[in-house]
Amino acid sequence: MPGGQGAYLLVLGLCLLGAGWLEYAFRTRVLRRWRRLLLTIGPIVAIFGAWDLYAIAADHWRFDPLSVTGITVGAGLPLEELLFFIIVPICVILAFEAVRADNGWAAGDEAEPAALAAGDETESENPG
Protein backbone atom coordinates (compact mmCIF):
# COMPACT_ATOMS: atom_id res chain seq x y z
CA MET A 1 0.00 0.00 0.00
CA PRO A 2 1.59 3.29 -1.04
CA GLY A 3 2.03 5.41 2.07
CA GLY A 4 1.88 2.55 4.56
CA GLN A 5 0.19 3.92 7.65
CA GLY A 6 0.03 7.28 5.91
CA ALA A 7 -2.05 5.91 3.04
CA TYR A 8 -5.31 7.58 4.09
CA LEU A 9 -3.46 10.84 4.80
CA LEU A 10 -1.93 10.60 1.34
CA VAL A 11 -5.38 10.47 -0.27
CA LEU A 12 -6.42 13.53 1.74
CA GLY A 13 -3.25 15.34 0.71
CA LEU A 14 -3.98 14.63 -2.94
CA CYS A 15 -7.51 16.02 -2.51
CA LEU A 16 -6.07 19.22 -1.07
CA LEU A 17 -3.62 19.50 -3.96
CA GLY A 18 -6.42 18.78 -6.40
CA ALA A 19 -8.42 21.75 -5.14
CA GLY A 20 -5.88 24.08 -3.53
CA TRP A 21 -4.74 25.63 -6.81
CA LEU A 22 -8.27 26.95 -7.39
CA GLU A 23 -7.67 29.53 -4.67
CA TYR A 24 -5.04 31.15 -6.87
CA ALA A 25 -6.31 30.35 -10.38
CA PHE A 26 -9.86 31.57 -9.70
CA ARG A 27 -9.24 34.05 -6.87
CA THR A 28 -11.78 32.15 -4.79
CA ARG A 29 -10.63 34.01 -1.61
CA VAL A 30 -11.98 31.16 0.51
CA LEU A 31 -9.06 31.07 2.97
CA ARG A 32 -9.36 34.83 3.39
CA ARG A 33 -12.93 34.30 4.52
CA TRP A 34 -11.79 32.05 7.33
CA ARG A 35 -14.54 33.06 9.80
CA ARG A 36 -17.19 31.92 7.34
CA LEU A 37 -15.15 28.80 6.64
CA LEU A 38 -14.87 27.93 10.35
CA LEU A 39 -18.59 28.48 10.92
CA THR A 40 -19.28 26.13 8.01
CA ILE A 41 -16.75 23.43 8.87
CA GLY A 42 -17.64 23.42 12.59
CA PRO A 43 -21.16 22.00 12.18
CA ILE A 44 -19.98 19.58 9.48
CA VAL A 45 -17.32 18.17 11.81
CA ALA A 46 -19.85 17.97 14.64
CA ILE A 47 -22.63 16.29 12.65
CA PHE A 48 -20.65 13.95 10.43
CA GLY A 49 -18.07 13.30 13.14
CA ALA A 50 -20.89 12.12 15.39
CA TRP A 51 -22.26 9.92 12.60
CA ASP A 52 -18.77 8.50 12.10
CA LEU A 53 -18.33 7.76 15.82
CA TYR A 54 -21.68 5.96 15.86
CA ALA A 55 -20.83 3.99 12.72
CA ILE A 56 -17.47 2.93 14.14
CA ALA A 57 -19.05 1.88 17.44
CA ALA A 58 -21.81 -0.01 15.60
CA ASP A 59 -19.32 -1.70 13.28
CA HIS A 60 -20.68 -0.13 10.09
CA TRP A 61 -17.15 0.54 8.93
CA ARG A 62 -13.60 0.25 10.15
CA PHE A 63 -10.08 1.07 9.02
CA ASP A 64 -7.20 -1.13 8.01
CA PRO A 65 -4.70 -0.62 10.84
CA LEU A 66 -1.86 -0.93 8.33
CA SER A 67 -3.15 2.08 6.36
CA VAL A 68 -3.96 4.59 9.10
CA THR A 69 -1.83 6.22 11.78
CA GLY A 70 -3.89 4.86 14.68
CA ILE A 71 -4.12 8.34 16.17
CA THR A 72 -7.60 9.15 17.45
CA VAL A 73 -9.07 12.40 18.72
CA GLY A 74 -11.95 13.16 21.03
CA ALA A 75 -14.14 10.14 21.70
CA GLY A 76 -12.15 7.88 19.42
CA LEU A 77 -12.49 9.55 16.03
CA PRO A 78 -9.55 8.59 13.83
CA LEU A 79 -7.42 11.61 13.00
CA GLU A 80 -7.84 10.85 9.31
CA GLU A 81 -11.62 11.08 9.60
CA LEU A 82 -11.43 14.42 11.40
CA LEU A 83 -9.17 15.74 8.65
CA PHE A 84 -11.58 14.32 6.05
CA PHE A 85 -14.43 16.40 7.52
CA ILE A 86 -12.24 19.50 7.34
CA ILE A 87 -10.50 19.00 4.01
CA VAL A 88 -13.44 17.79 1.91
CA PRO A 89 -15.64 20.82 2.78
CA ILE A 90 -12.73 23.14 1.97
CA CYS A 91 -12.33 21.47 -1.43
CA VAL A 92 -16.09 21.63 -2.07
CA ILE A 93 -16.25 25.35 -1.22
CA LEU A 94 -13.19 26.04 -3.38
CA ALA A 95 -14.91 24.29 -6.31
CA PHE A 96 -18.14 26.19 -5.67
CA GLU A 97 -16.44 29.59 -5.57
CA ALA A 98 -14.30 28.74 -8.61
CA VAL A 99 -17.39 27.83 -10.66
CA ARG A 100 -19.07 31.00 -9.40
CA ALA A 101 -16.09 33.19 -10.28
CA ASP A 102 -15.88 31.63 -13.73
CA ASN A 103 -19.57 31.93 -14.59
CA GLY A 104 -21.01 34.73 -12.50
CA TRP A 105 -23.96 32.56 -11.42
CA ALA A 106 -25.87 33.53 -8.30
CA ALA A 107 -25.73 31.62 -5.04
CA GLY A 108 -28.23 33.62 -3.03
CA ASP A 109 -25.70 35.25 -0.71
CA GLU A 110 -25.30 38.40 -2.77
CA ALA A 111 -26.21 41.73 -1.11
CA GLU A 112 -29.97 42.24 -1.00
CA PRO A 113 -31.01 44.25 -4.06
CA ALA A 114 -33.90 45.80 -2.10
CA ALA A 115 -31.53 47.29 0.50
CA LEU A 116 -29.32 48.71 -2.22
CA ALA A 117 -32.22 50.14 -4.22
CA ALA A 118 -33.81 51.77 -1.17
CA GLY A 119 -30.51 53.60 -0.55
CA ASP A 120 -30.92 52.96 3.15
CA GLU A 121 -28.50 55.40 4.77
CA THR A 122 -28.41 53.53 8.04
CA GLU A 123 -27.09 50.46 6.24
CA SER A 124 -23.32 50.48 6.67
CA GLU A 125 -20.92 48.98 4.14
CA ASN A 126 -20.16 45.33 4.67
CA PRO A 127 -17.45 45.23 7.33
CA GLY A 128 -14.11 43.65 6.24
Added chain:
Amino acid sequence: MSYTLLVVLAIPLVVVVDLFVLRTRLLTRRLFWVTYAIVVVFQLASNAALTGPGIVRYRGDVIVGTGSWEGEEVPFLGGGRVFFAPIEDLGFGFAMVLLTLVLWVAWGRAGVDREPRSGPPRLRLNARRREQPSGERD
Protein backbone atom coordinates in the same frame (compact mmCIF):
# COMPACT_ATOMS: atom_id res chain seq x y z
CA MET B 1 -29.79 0.97 12.18
CA SER B 2 -27.94 0.21 8.99
CA TYR B 3 -25.71 2.57 7.06
CA THR B 4 -28.28 2.38 4.28
CA LEU B 5 -31.08 3.54 6.56
CA LEU B 6 -29.05 6.43 7.94
CA VAL B 7 -28.30 7.65 4.42
CA VAL B 8 -31.96 7.32 3.39
CA LEU B 9 -32.86 9.50 6.38
CA ALA B 10 -30.01 12.01 6.04
CA ILE B 11 -30.60 13.04 2.43
CA PRO B 12 -34.21 14.27 2.82
CA LEU B 13 -33.18 15.96 6.05
CA VAL B 14 -30.52 18.06 4.33
CA VAL B 15 -32.90 18.72 1.43
CA VAL B 16 -35.46 20.08 3.91
CA VAL B 17 -32.79 22.29 5.49
CA ASP B 18 -31.85 23.68 2.06
CA LEU B 19 -35.37 24.23 0.78
CA PHE B 20 -37.41 25.06 3.89
CA VAL B 21 -35.29 25.70 6.98
CA LEU B 22 -32.42 27.88 5.82
CA ARG B 23 -34.08 28.38 2.43
CA THR B 24 -30.77 28.64 0.62
CA ARG B 25 -32.48 26.68 -2.20
CA LEU B 26 -29.18 25.54 -3.65
CA LEU B 27 -30.91 22.50 -5.16
CA THR B 28 -32.66 24.93 -7.54
CA ARG B 29 -29.44 26.59 -8.64
CA ARG B 30 -27.24 25.75 -11.58
CA LEU B 31 -24.20 26.81 -9.54
CA PHE B 32 -24.82 23.96 -7.08
CA TRP B 33 -25.37 21.25 -9.70
CA VAL B 34 -22.35 22.19 -11.80
CA THR B 35 -20.23 22.23 -8.63
CA TYR B 36 -21.62 18.87 -7.54
CA ALA B 37 -20.94 17.35 -10.97
CA ILE B 38 -17.28 18.30 -10.57
CA VAL B 39 -17.11 17.23 -6.94
CA VAL B 40 -18.71 13.82 -7.55
CA VAL B 41 -15.96 12.91 -10.03
CA PHE B 42 -13.31 13.58 -7.38
CA GLN B 43 -15.43 11.86 -4.76
CA LEU B 44 -15.61 8.69 -6.85
CA ALA B 45 -11.84 8.79 -7.39
CA SER B 46 -10.87 9.42 -3.77
CA ASN B 47 -13.52 7.02 -2.46
CA ALA B 48 -12.17 4.34 -4.81
CA ALA B 49 -8.67 5.01 -3.45
CA LEU B 50 -9.91 4.46 0.09
CA THR B 51 -12.27 1.51 -0.42
CA GLY B 52 -10.63 -0.39 -3.27
CA PRO B 53 -7.45 -1.24 -1.34
CA GLY B 54 -9.51 -1.76 1.82
CA ILE B 55 -8.28 1.26 3.77
CA VAL B 56 -11.92 1.67 4.79
CA ARG B 57 -13.97 -1.52 5.21
CA TYR B 58 -17.67 -2.09 5.54
CA ARG B 59 -19.75 -4.78 7.19
CA GLY B 60 -21.92 -6.56 4.66
CA ASP B 61 -25.15 -6.58 6.66
CA VAL B 62 -25.33 -2.79 7.06
CA ILE B 63 -24.95 -1.95 3.37
CA VAL B 64 -26.78 -3.18 0.29
CA GLY B 65 -23.55 -4.34 -1.31
CA THR B 66 -20.98 -6.95 -0.48
CA GLY B 67 -19.06 -6.50 2.75
CA SER B 68 -15.32 -5.98 3.03
CA TRP B 69 -14.81 -6.31 6.75
CA GLU B 70 -11.69 -8.46 6.42
CA GLY B 71 -10.39 -6.48 3.46
CA GLU B 72 -11.91 -8.80 0.87
CA GLU B 73 -11.85 -7.70 -2.75
CA VAL B 74 -14.94 -5.85 -3.81
CA PRO B 75 -16.41 -5.26 -7.27
CA PHE B 76 -15.56 -2.02 -9.07
CA LEU B 77 -19.12 -1.69 -10.33
CA GLY B 78 -22.08 -3.77 -9.33
CA GLY B 79 -23.23 -5.62 -6.25
CA GLY B 80 -24.08 -2.35 -4.51
CA ARG B 81 -20.62 -0.91 -5.21
CA VAL B 82 -19.72 2.06 -7.36
CA PHE B 83 -15.99 2.46 -8.08
CA PHE B 84 -15.46 -0.02 -5.20
CA ALA B 85 -17.29 2.16 -2.69
CA PRO B 86 -20.66 1.25 -1.17
CA ILE B 87 -23.43 3.10 -2.92
CA GLU B 88 -24.36 4.52 0.50
CA ASP B 89 -21.14 6.55 0.35
CA LEU B 90 -22.57 8.46 -2.62
CA GLY B 91 -25.54 9.40 -0.47
CA PHE B 92 -23.36 10.31 2.51
CA GLY B 93 -21.24 12.45 0.20
CA PHE B 94 -24.22 14.17 -1.34
CA ALA B 95 -25.60 15.06 2.10
CA MET B 96 -22.22 16.34 3.25
CA VAL B 97 -21.58 18.38 0.09
CA LEU B 98 -25.05 19.92 0.11
CA LEU B 99 -24.98 20.78 3.81
CA THR B 100 -21.49 22.28 3.47
CA LEU B 101 -22.59 24.60 0.70
CA VAL B 102 -25.91 25.41 2.39
CA LEU B 103 -24.02 26.53 5.49
CA TRP B 104 -21.43 28.48 3.47
CA VAL B 105 -24.12 30.37 1.57
CA ALA B 106 -26.30 30.90 4.65
CA TRP B 107 -23.44 32.44 6.64
CA GLY B 108 -22.57 34.72 3.73
CA ARG B 109 -26.20 35.76 3.40
CA ALA B 110 -26.17 36.58 7.11
CA GLY B 111 -23.28 38.95 6.46
CA VAL B 112 -20.36 36.81 7.69
CA ASP B 113 -17.37 37.31 5.38
CA ARG B 114 -19.60 37.96 2.40
CA GLU B 115 -16.71 40.02 1.08
CA PRO B 116 -14.25 39.73 -0.58
CA ARG B 117 -16.15 37.93 -3.32
CA SER B 118 -14.50 35.35 -5.50
CA GLY B 119 -13.12 36.32 -8.90
CA PRO B 120 -12.27 37.51 -11.41
CA PRO B 121 -10.48 34.32 -12.41
CA ARG B 122 -6.83 34.43 -13.32
CA LEU B 123 -7.54 31.44 -15.54
CA ARG B 124 -9.99 32.14 -18.35
CA LEU B 125 -12.00 29.01 -19.07
CA ASN B 126 -15.37 30.47 -19.85
CA ALA B 127 -15.56 32.79 -22.85
CA ARG B 128 -19.21 33.57 -22.08
CA ARG B 129 -18.43 34.85 -18.60
CA ARG B 130 -20.16 38.02 -17.57
CA GLU B 131 -18.17 40.68 -15.73
CA GLN B 132 -20.83 41.21 -13.04
CA PRO B 133 -22.70 38.58 -11.07
CA SER B 134 -25.74 37.93 -13.18
CA GLY B 135 -28.16 37.56 -10.28
CA GLU B 136 -30.05 35.05 -12.39
CA ARG B 137 -31.66 32.32 -10.35
CA ASP B 138 -30.64 29.26 -12.26
